[in-house]
Amino acid sequence: MFGSKVLLKLMTRFFRGLRHRRRNRYPLVVPRRRHRWFKWLTPGLFVKRWLLLSVGGVLLVGLGTLITLKLTPIFYTVQLLGATLRVITSVIPNFVSGPLAILCGLLLILWGQTRTLGAMSNVLMPGNEEDLVDVLYAQRRLSRGPKIVVLGGGTGLSNLLRGLKHYSSNITAIVTVADDGGSSGRLRREIGVLPPGDIRSCLAALADEEKLLTELFQYRFRAGNGLVGHSFGNLFLTAMNEITGDLEQAIAASSKVLAVRGQVLPSTLSDVRLWVELSDGRRIEGESNIADARGRIVQIGCSPVDPPALPRALKAIQEADYIIIGPGSLYTSIIPNLLVPDIVNAIAEQAVPRIYVCNIMTEPGETDNFAVSDHIRALDQACRRPLFDAVLVQKKPPSLHVTAHYAKEGSVPVELDREAILESGRRIVIANVMEENLNGTIRHHPYRLARMLLRWYSRAK
Template sequence: MSIGLFELTFVREQTSKRVNRWFKWLAPGLLVKRWLLISITGVFLAGLGISIWIGLTPIYRILSGISDLLGTITRIIPNYISGPLALAIGIFLLFWGQTRTVGSIAEVLKPENNEELVDMLLAHRRLNRGPRIVTVGGGTGLSTLLRGLKEYSANITAIVTVADDGGSSGRLRREIGVLPPGDIRNCVAALADEEKLLTELFQYRFSAGDGLSGHSFGNLFLTAMSDITGDLEQAIAASSKVLAVRGRVLPATLSDVRLWADLEDGRHIEGESNISDAGGKICAVGCIPSTPPALPAAIKAIEEADYIIIGPGSLYTSVIPNLLVPGIRSAIARSTAPRIYVCNIMTQPGETEGYSVSDHIRAIDEICGRRLFDAVVVHGRVPTAQALIRYAQENSHPVFLDREDVTRLGRRIVLANIMHEDPESGYVRHDPQRLAKVLFRWYGGTRGFKFQGFEDS
């Protein structure tokens, strides 16, 4: 008896799931209902056209035969039973045929996972209706942000600095003369659909081999694509198609930019990798050439943006280098879209030692000579004692929120718990999902609506 009940429950559950899956195909925005109706109308008109073309004679005989058949059926089975029964069978056959057709297509198109094709199409429609977002930054901070944003919109443009001159990127820049691909590599991997596998592949570093040791596969891949396509912009576009990237990544400029910084002790430091290693307080920062031309596609993306996000990332070596490009900062300043800055959680030795939230804002305002954003996202909780001790050993501390100074600078404070702390290493980072939710909650508030697909946690 219990086995019979179990089987009955199982059958009901499977039937319910199948029915729900069928009805998903009629969900708003999937554009299935209209095409189904058009298909049925097309079949009817095609049949009518054939009848008219051949002189209508056969259609009278067909209609007469159908009339006689229906009369016979209603004499045997009353019309209040036979009518609904025939209607139900017709609808069932129609949906069954459509389902089998879609199922055949799905076997070819659907990837090797358990996600239903209808769910994939619904997600695709939702993401493509998302706001046009422009993010400005570099380093691991920007790639972390992108991992969260891509769950809410596919219309993302990441504008990335090309001032890196250390590690694998620096070697390729010096030896081959290409623009540094490191930060771009991280962003492309973060926006890819198969992010986990691609991240592992793109971050893979060769540990042996003459000339290969220390290089990452992603850097070599983008360098090769740059040589094949002619420039970094085309290389990124081609790579994004191959890797099914959700959004796009653009360099701020195609110029060979070299950063410099003047320190409080009078030293003049050149090279992005040398600035943070110099260990002094930065008084001024700039680049060579002093006015690199902005990438036209980046300017256009900013002008068309619905939402602009600056940071997170190293203040002087990831965020500000983008703003040293006059065209980029001017386009952001002109934009009427909501603009927000994501402040770092911890200070960075050699760059922002002792900096508060307002110090980060002032540094950006002084470089740009104007106000570029309306609000600032600040983490609202203190890391654990273990993390604080670990960071204190490196002369790094939580960025202090000086509310009054930030308010005097005319910025709205968005305070939230957006931190992820690695229990093993003690490192703290922005949590991609939490940060994205906070950013979209604020964006929805500025636009007076709740963003589709957003759920509060």
């Protein structure tokens, strides 16, 4: 009963929030409000041409009507117009009446267009204070952005998507479905669905109402039989999966409901289970058990072997202008996508900029004592070929407070070994894209990372 009340409260808050969209929805692409009228002159809005076409149509209708009536009304109309103008100019000089008529006409046009656009805005965007031209400008600019494919999973991928969506709406996030722990693992075992956790995070990151949706989708129930530990987003996707019949359709339907910019796709629809072999000879099965094994990974694979790729994921890669791998857990978020041979082959065949975003810190149980070149070597080994041209590395090291916090968990900053990286044939992109939190944790800053990646793309393409 308590769980149902919480669920109802969250849904009420969610739909109420959708009716009151924030003004900063397009913070990086919307021009300033005081230039509102000049915005309509911006090329590419596809509005001015249709307004002019409509005006031309009205004039043609009037002309056609007069012609149909055997031209007689044209003569009388011209005569009446000429007499009226002579009376007006005799009272008010033409150098005053002419500009005054022009000014009145322009004011009437502006007033009419303002009211028309205002009515359209109230219908299309009820409760939204943004100008329609701002929304059109932002959407047109985003739609002209590069076609970006990002591979990964976990917090790293959703964090990057949160920044990229302000530069392009042509984003495809290809996500691993190898998770078998937590809420996703329970749903996978009890209901038989593919784990929705990473997909949930990416959908929330790409949604227009990101803050509200993230809070809603990440909410975990603390009471209720069978609800404890489950996140709302996982249950939402599971329900959509049952309604639509498969995860791909469930994600597509959810994307429409959440107004997602871009698309989120699983790398495969197969029920993939990870396994690794450690340097001490142990074989560990299950994504959630790999980090707990605390050993050096020498080989990684999955069962079933060579799972088929999702056709839409392959199509997105083939049409991509830019491919980004990472950031995220190397062996449990990134490499699982690359265990799908069709995806590796599709990426290798693309002659577009391809970059790997390296983690800032090592991960205990996965990348202990790894340098940047070790990450590259692990990816090359899993793919059996070089798959990217450059690697992005954090420039400034974390503060002493942060390193001390991570040292307690056995994590240290990833070492930048330049010579080994250059020997692998990769270019090095160094930038300050790190954000330190008050609790001593760090992450890639969404906007700085996205801005740096787009800047490198513009130079590399």
